[in-house]
Structure formats: C-alpha cells, structure tokens
Amino acid sequence: MIFPVILAGGTGTRFWPKSRSRIPKQFLDFVTPESLLQATKRRLNRLSDREQIYVVTNRRYVNKVLEQLTCLPSSNVIVEPLRRDTATCIGLATSKLSTVDPEGVMVIVPSDHYVADEERFLKTLCRGVEAAQRRKSIVTLGINPYSPKTGYGYIEQGEFIEEYSDALAVYKANRFTEKPSLETAKEYLDSGRFYWNCGIFICRVSVMLEAIHRHMPRLAKGLDKIKSSIGTPQETEVVKKEYRDMEKVSIDYGIMEKASNIEVIPCEFGWDDVGSWSILDNMLIKDNCGNAVKGNCVNIDTNNCIIDSDGNRLVATIGVDDLIIVNTKDVVLVCRKDKDQEVKELVKKVKEPRFRRYW
Amino acid sequence: MIFPVILAGGTGTRFWPKSRSRIPKQFLDFVTPESLLQATKRRLNRLSDREQIYVVTNRRYVNKVLEQLTCLPSSNVIVEPLRRDTATCIGLATSKLSTVDPEGVMVIVPSDHYVADEERFLKTLCRGVEAAQRRKSIVTLGINPYSPKTGYGYIEQGEFIEEYSDALAVYKANRFTEKPSLETAKEYLDSGRFYWNCGIFICRVSVMLEAIHRHMPRLAKGLDKIKSSIGTPQETEVVKKEYRDMEKVSIDYGIMEKASNIEVIPCEFGWDDVGSWSILDNMLIKDNCGNAVKGNCVNIDTNNCIIDSDGNRLVATIGVDDLIIVNTKDVVLVCRKDKDQEVKELVKKVKEPRFRRYW
Numbered sequence: 001m002i003f004p005v006i007l008a009g010g011t012g013t014r015f016w017p018k019s020r021s022r023i024p025k026q027f028l029d030f031v032t033p034e035s036l037l038q039a040t041k042r043r044l045n046r047l048s049d050r051e052q053i054y055v056v057t058n059r060r061y062v063n064k065v066l067e068q069l070t071c072l073p074s075s076n077v078i079v080e081p082l083r084r085d086t087a088t089c090i091g092l093a094t095s096k097l098s099t100v101d102p103e104g105v106m107v108i109v110p111s112d113h114y115v116a117d118e119e120r121f122l123k124t125l126c127r128g129v130e131a132a133q134r135r136k137s138i139v140t141l142g143i144n145p146y147s148p149k150t151g152y153g154y155i156e157q158g159e160f161i162e163e164y165s166d167a168l169a170v171y172k173a174n175r176f177t178e179k180p181s182l183e184t185a186k187e188y189l190d191s192g193r194f195y196w197n198c199g200i201f202i203c204r205v206s207v208m209l210e211a212i213h214r215h216m217p218r219l220a221k222g223l224d225k226i227k228s229s230i231g232t233p234q235e236t237e238v239v240k241k242e243y244r245d246m247e248k249v250s251i252d253y254g255i256m257e258k259a260s261n262i263e264v265i266p267c268e269f270g271w272d273d274v275g276s277w278s279i280l281d282n283m284l285i286k287d288n289c290g291n292a293v294k295g296n297c298v299n300i301d302t303n304n305c306i307i308d309s310d311g312n313r314l315v316a317t318i319g320v321d322d323l324i325i326v327n328t329k330d331v332v333l334v335c336r337k338d339k340d341q342e343v344k345e346l347v348k349k350v351k352e353p354r355f356r357r358y359w
Numbered sequence: 360m361i362f363p364v365i366l367a368g369g370t371g372t373r374f375w376p377k378s379r380s381r382i383p384k385q386f387l388d389f390v391t392p393e394s395l396l397q398a399t400k401r402r403l404n405r406l407s408d409r410e411q412i413y414v415v416t417n418r419r420y421v422n423k424v425l426e427q428l429t430c431l432p433s434s435n436v437i438v439e440p441l442r443r444d445t446a447t448c449i450g451l452a453t454s455k456l457s458t459v460d461p462e463g464v465m466v467i468v469p470s471d472h473y474v475a476d477e478e479r480f481l482k483t484l485c486r487g488v489e490a491a492q493r494r495k496s497i498v499t500l501g502i503n504p505y506s507p508k509t510g511y512g513y514i515e516q517g518e519f520i521e522e523y524s525d526a527l528a529v530y531k532a533n534r535f536t537e538k539p540s541l542e543t544a545k546e547y548l549d550s551g552r553f554y555w556n557c558g559i560f561i562c563r564v565s566v567m568l569e570a571i572h573r574h575m576p577r578l579a580k581g582l583d584k585i586k587s588s589i590g591t592p593q594e595t596e597v598v599k600k601e602y603r604d605m606e607k608v609s610i611d612y613g614i615m616e617k618a619s620n621i622e623v624i625p626c627e628f629g630w631d632d633v634g635s636w637s638i639l640d641n642m643l644i645k646d647n648c649g650n651a652v653k654g655n656c657v658n659i660d661t662n663n664c665i666i667d668s669d670g671n672r673l674v675a676t677i678g679v680d681d682l683i684i685v686n687t688k689d690v691v692l693v694c695r696k697d698k699d700q701e702v703k704e705l706v707k708k709v710k711e712p713r714f715r716r717y718w
Contacts, residue, residue, distance in 0.1 A: 319697075319698035334675070336678035350673075
C-alpha cells in the first residue's frame with residue numbers, strides 16, 4: 001500500500017494579510033482558484049486510492065481541510081490536538097498507519113508547496129516509492145539548487161546506489177544540514193553535491209517507526225501509548241494527554257540529521273516552497289509592464305508590481321514600481337518587493353492587542 | 360437678512376476612491392469625523408439663523424445633505440434636477456431668495472473647501488456682508504497667493520474703496536481671469552495685485568438678480584419662469600423643464616468676468632480648495648517619519664506617506680516612501696504623491712463598463 005501523508009498543520013505568517021491564524025497558507029489560492037492544499041492532494045491522487053491519502057492537521061483546521069478536500073474520507077484526517085513540530089506530527093501519522101499496513105510506504109509531503117512540472121513530480125515520487133520498497137531506508141527528494149539560498153536546509157549526496165531509466169538516480173544521503181550561512185551555501189552550490197531539502201520523505205511505515213524509536217525515544221514512548229488507544233473511546237483523550245508532553249522538534253533535526261539509512265534522489269520539477277510574496281513573480285503571468293496581477297486591478301504608469309486583490313475588491317495604482325500590494329477584506333499590505341521578508345516582523349506588531357483582530 | 364448659500368452639488372473625481380458618484384467630496388471626512396459640508400455649515404452658523412442657511416444640491420444628494428446637516432430645515436435645500444454649472448445653480452438660489460427678501464445678502468460659499476483659521480474667516484465674511492449692504496456690488500474674497508498655481512482663477516485688485524479696523528480692506532476688482540499659464544501665474548504673483556478666487560461671492564439678492572439679467576439673459580428668462588412657479592404645485596416640473604434648456608456656464612465666466620460692479624477683499628485664513636490627495640499633507644498631523652495617517656495603520660520603514668484607511672480596515676506598509684494609500688471598502692488606491700493629479704485619469708478608466716461599479 002502507498003500512503004500519501006499531507007502535512008497541513010502549519011501556520012504561516014509570511015503571507016499575511018492573506019494568511020491568517022484561522023486560514024494559513026496551505027488553504028489559500030495564489031495562482032488559480034485551487035488552494036495549495038487542493039493542488040497537493042490532486043498531484044497525489046494518481047499515486048494511490050483516495051482511501052489511502054491522509055492529511056495531518058491541527059484540530060482547528062479539520063473543518064477547513066474537509067471543506068477543501070471534498071472527496072477525502074473524514075477518517076483520513078489525522079488530528080493534532082496541539083501544535084508540535086513535524087517529528088511529532090509524522091510520528092502520529094506513523095502510529096496510525098502502522099495499524100493499517102506496517103509495510104506500506106508513506107509518502108510524506110508538505111501541503112503548501114508549489115510544483116510546476118507535475119508529471120515529473122509524480123515520476124520522481126514513484127521512484128522514491130520503489131526505492132523505499134526495496135530497502136529499509138528513508139528516501140528524500142533533493143532539489144537541484146540554482147542559488148545559494150540561506151533559508152533552506154541542504155542534503156549532501158553520498159555514494160551512488162542505483163539509477164532509473166528516466167535519468168533519476170538514488171544516492172546515500174551523507175548528511176542533512178540546517179540553514180547555512182551565505183558563504184557555506186555558496187560552497188554547497190559550487191560543490192555540486194548538495195541539494196535543497198523540500199520536506200518530502202518516503203519510507204515504509206515500519207522504517208519510520210524504527211527510526212523514531214532509535215532517535216526519539218521519548219516521542220516513541222508517547223506514540224506507543226497512542227497506538228494502543230487507537231480505535232478505543234479513549235483515543236482522543238490519550239492523544240491530547242501525550243501531545244502535551246511531546247517536544248517541539250522537526251523531523252529534520254530529530255531524525256534526518258541522525259539516521260544513517262537516508263537516501264536522496266536528486267531531482268527537478270519546478271519546486272518552490274512559496275516562501276514569501278515575491279515568489280508570485282515566478283508563478284503568475286505578467287502583463288507588458290511586468291506586473292503579476294491576481295484579481296481586479298486598474299493602473300497608470302505601474303511596473304513590476306505583484307498585486308493580489310481578493311474577491312470583488314479593486315486595486316488602483318498610479319506611478320508605482322516594484323511593490324507588492326495585497327488587498328483583503330480588512331487589510332491592505334503595501335510592501336517593497338525586496339522587503340517581503342519583513343512581513344514576519346510586521347505580523348509581530350499586528351499580534352499586539354491593538355491590532356490582534358487583523359491576525 | 361443674511362443668507363449663507365452653500366453650493367453642494369459638485370461631483371469630484373480627484374478624491375476617488377473615497378469620493379464616488381454617490382458620495383462626492385463635500386460629504387467626506389478627511390481630517391476629523393466631520394465632513395467638509397458639515398464643517399462649512401458649522402462655520403456659517405454664527406453668520407445667521409439656521410432658517411436662513413440654504414444648501415443648493417443635485418436631487419441625488421438631497422438625502423445625503425439632510426442626513427449630514429441634521430438641523431437644516433428640509434425646505435432650505437434647493438434642489439437642482441440636473442447638473443448644470445455654478446451660474447445656473449446660483450441663479451436658482453437667487454430666484455428662491457428673491458421671494459424671501461430681495462434686499463437680503465447672499466453669502467455664496469463652496470461646500471468642499473478647507474479653512475484653518477475659522478475666526479478670521481468669519482470676520483472676513485462679516486466685512487464682505489457690510490460692503491454688500493453698503494453698495495450694489497458683488498464682493499469676492501481674494502486669497503493671498505503664496506505660489507504661482509495654475510489650477511486657480513485669479514482676481515486682479517483695482518482701486519481702493521475702504522479699509523476696516525481689522526486690517527481688512529475692500530478694492531474694486533479689475534478683472535477675473537481663468538486658470539493662467541505658469542508664466543502668467545508667476546507674473547501675477549510678482550505683481551502683488553492678484554489674488555486667488557476662492558469661489559465665495561457676497562451680494563444682495565437683487566444685485567445678483569440684476570447681474571444675471573444683464574449678463575445672462577437666457578438664464579434670466581428661465582429663472583423668471585421658475586420664480587413665478589415657486590410655491591405652486593408646478594414648481595418641480597417647471598424647474599425641471601427650464602433646467603433642461605440652461606447652459607453649463609460657471610458664475611465666473613458668465614458673470615464675474617463681465618460685470619463691472621465687482622469688489623475684492625484680499626484676505627488670508629488658511630484656505631485650501633482640497634484639490635487632491637496630497638493636500639492632506641498640510642491638514643493631517645504627521646508622525647515622526649512624516650506620515651500623515653487617518654485610520655488604522657501599522658508600518659515598518661515607511662516615510663512621508665499619506666494614509667487614509669476607512670472604518671475598521673488596516674493599512675500595513677513596509678519599506679515605502681512618498682505614497683498616497685487610500686483604503687476603502689471595495690477599492691485601494693496606491694499612488695505616488697507627486698502623481699495625484701492623475702487620479703482623474705484613472706477615474707476615466709474606472710468609469711468603463713468593466714470597473715464601473717467602483718465609480
């Protein structure tokens with residue numbers, strides 16, 4: 001069995017004011033009317049039956065998930081009672097799936113990324129599944145980096161394992177690294193041996209379970225208790241209780257940086273983590289003046305702007321360049337394009353009591 | 360009797376998106392919660408009884424006027440069935456007032472201007488009224504110009520008539536001129552004999568009526584018919600019929616440029632015609648970064664912006680300078696400060712069918 005597991009519990013601040021505490025990024029549509037979550041699910045539909053697709057999310061987003069993924073059986077939504085990091089989240093999914101088919105393969109994917117070449121994406125996942133079925137390893141996808149980004153984690157490619165007919169190959173992963181300095185990132189890029197970690201992990205359920213037991217014993221203990229409660233009337237209560245004690249640790253830090261059975265498939269499928277507003281420059285079609293517009297817009301002498309106007313609202317501009325303008329029901333953001341990383345800082349101000357209703 | 364006559368029938372495009380076809384500029388609040396019309400009325404309250412204050416407006420704005428000026432007797436709203444220019448509008452008011460007190464003094468003022476020094480303003484009007492009571496002339500107020508504006512009409516001062524104890528004096532007006540070229544405007548400024556025409560006219564009802572008969576016989580004819588219908592069941596129908604045939608002519612062109620009995624009181628009371636968004640720079644209090652803000656705003660690295668956010672909406676900015684940002688229910692305008700004259704051009708685009716609902 002193949003189990004796509006979509007991680008949809010995140011709360012993003014970088015797409016404020018479109019993303020809010022109640023509607024994080026994965027539920028938003030940036031390019032088409034389809035949300036990032038809906039697009040993620042659609043890309044995975046061809047990998048397995050809908051009964052085998054799982055979504056892990058925080059309890060406050062369950063309704064949103066079911067509303068957006070109309071064909072998803074509601075029992076396939078795995079609910080986190082509290083916000084923990086990805087290790088706990090993946091752990092919970094692993095516990096659940098181990099009661100379904102411990103030798104099934106999990107394909108763990110973030111819900112809020114963008115993929116341009118969907119065919120290539122699917123092909124790569126299939127190769128990952130093959131590798132995971134063949135060996136007791138955790139297979140990761142390593143995106144071919146095109147710039148020394150300091151905001152991503154990197155995977156170093158090790159010894160060659162095997163090659164597929166479609167030019168994809170799988171290697172041992174020597175190491176996972178956190179976000180590097182610019183200097184280090186440049187070295188990585190020059191070496192040709194480093195890839196971006198796009199947060200996709202493919203492995204048998206049993207392999208993940210074993211990795212958790214080895215590298216995160218405390219998590220494993222909690223998950224064992226959860227597992228034995230699954231299907232009983234106490235399940236929700238047990239999950240809640242155990243979650244409270246779990247650490248906030250990412251899967252990268254908790255397992256990937258420690259485990260030795262990691263493999264990597266270097267690949268390229270027009271991936272983007274949709275990290276901040278300016279990325280829409282690459283995703284939206286531009287007009288003659290270089291403006292990437294979604295929604296209603298009328299302008300004079302306006303160049304290279306990104307404009308996102310919700311619903312029936314109109315954005316009108318005169319004599320402006322290189323701006324990001326986001327127009328929502330109650331907030332408008334006007335941000336210089338090269339300052340979009342500071343949206344996070346702005347959100348800190350918005351979270352203060354005076355403006356809290358806008359977060 | 361003194362009759363303040365407030366002209367409130369204009370439709371302004373330069374304050375779009377705050378001003379709309381349904382809510383022109385005079386009904387808007389820019390600085391305080393008080394609208395320009397409400398402020399105009401309040402300034403005139405001390406000049407005469409509320410029963411003697413009249414408002415001329417288009418029929419589509421009657422309800423708006425009564426809503427904003429709660430103490431105004433509804434019979435004091437003089438209704439124009441169609442849009443004509445100021446000559447017709449003032450003519451209609453003159454007809455009406457001639458049935459009340461032909462020797463009363465009309466103080467005709469636009470409804471959408473700003474006055475900083477209200478005491479000085481009132482004092483100047485009182486001197487104007489005195490002059491109008493004393494002679495059969497039309498007294499105008501000439502604003503001391505501080506720059507060679509090409510967007511205003513100018514009044515040339517002629518021979519001295521009399522001076523008042525408070526340093527105000529009244530002169531013959533040699534001529535009224537249309538908006539000049541920059542070169543001419545500079546000459547005007549250098550001469551020290553030219554003043555801005557702020558659209559305030561003070562004269563006896565009978566004097567205005569005579570001027571209309573002399574300089575605009577066609578208008579006079581229509582007004583005569585209207586006058587004889589006032590108070591009859593046919594009044595509305597007659598006004599409507601006569602209006603249809605009236606020319607679109609301004610009072611400046613139709614009468615002021617032709618009449619010889621014009622006087623001018625040079626004066627200064629912090630007047631502004633609130634001509635475009637950037638004027639708010641002078642009207643709003645600024646923060647440490649030079650931002651003039653009305654409404655909710657949160658920002659990072661933002662300087663010298665004018666921000667107007669309606670109701671409970673929030674404007675958030677990062678890394679921007681010298682912008683005008685206007686946030687309304689359905690439209691947001693982002694305009695470089697020195698391009699605010701182009702709002703008019705933008706509105707032309709908005710009036711096209713596709714965006715018409717935003718006008």
